[in-house]
Amino acid sequence: MYNLGADLDVEVEPGTNLLLVGPALTGKRSLALDILAEGTRSGEGAVIVTTKDGADRILNDFGKRLDYEGKPVAVVDCVTKQQGVGEVRDDDRIRYTSSPVDMTGIGIKLSEILQEYYQDRGLPENRIMLHSLSTLLMYADLQTVFRFLHVFTGRIQSVGGLGVFTIDADAHDDRTMNTIKQLFDGIITTHEDAPPDIRIADH
Secondary structure (H helix, E strand, C coil): CEEECCCCEEEECCCCCCEEEEEECCCCCHHHHHHHHHHHHCEEEEEEECCCCCHHHHHHHHHHHCCCCCCEEEEECCCHHHHCCCCCCCCCCCCECCCCCCCHHHHHHHHHHHHHHHHHHHCCEEEEEEEEEHHHHCCCHHHHHHHHHHHHHHHHHHCCEEECCCCHHHHHHHHHHHHHHHCCCCEEECCCCCCCEEEECCH
């Protein structure tokens, strides 16, 4: 079971995918990082797929929660190459894709890291975060993103991981939101002036 941390006080089954929904600036990214940090403290693997911020910024924010040196924490950075800030190369910690549009590349990099954690390092429990689906939906149509997510969430399910995905609720119409929500086992909603609430299927 995956404990989501003191703020949410919920445990979920391996293979669960959660969608963090809320208006912009209501702490979705911060909450997702907290959920990942909760696992890293107890020796689980953490993979952060970022379509909004470069790896350095994400790792800096993650480092404010705990010292992750020597721990299984990896980032799939979909931003830096697109910004053209010079030559970047993959290393143990950071893997790069050409842009947030490169969903095939994102899937491949995630699979590489999961295989390394799951098989090579013998880590049965891994938490995967994707921030943010709204960026993907800016670049690609709903059907393309849905297909990508169907594979992505299925991969997390198959390895018994925990998936945490963020989306800006006010950036998309109801049809888009309802379509995306179908793929998830639970919804965590963030609010400007109240703690987050969580709804999990069969919970």
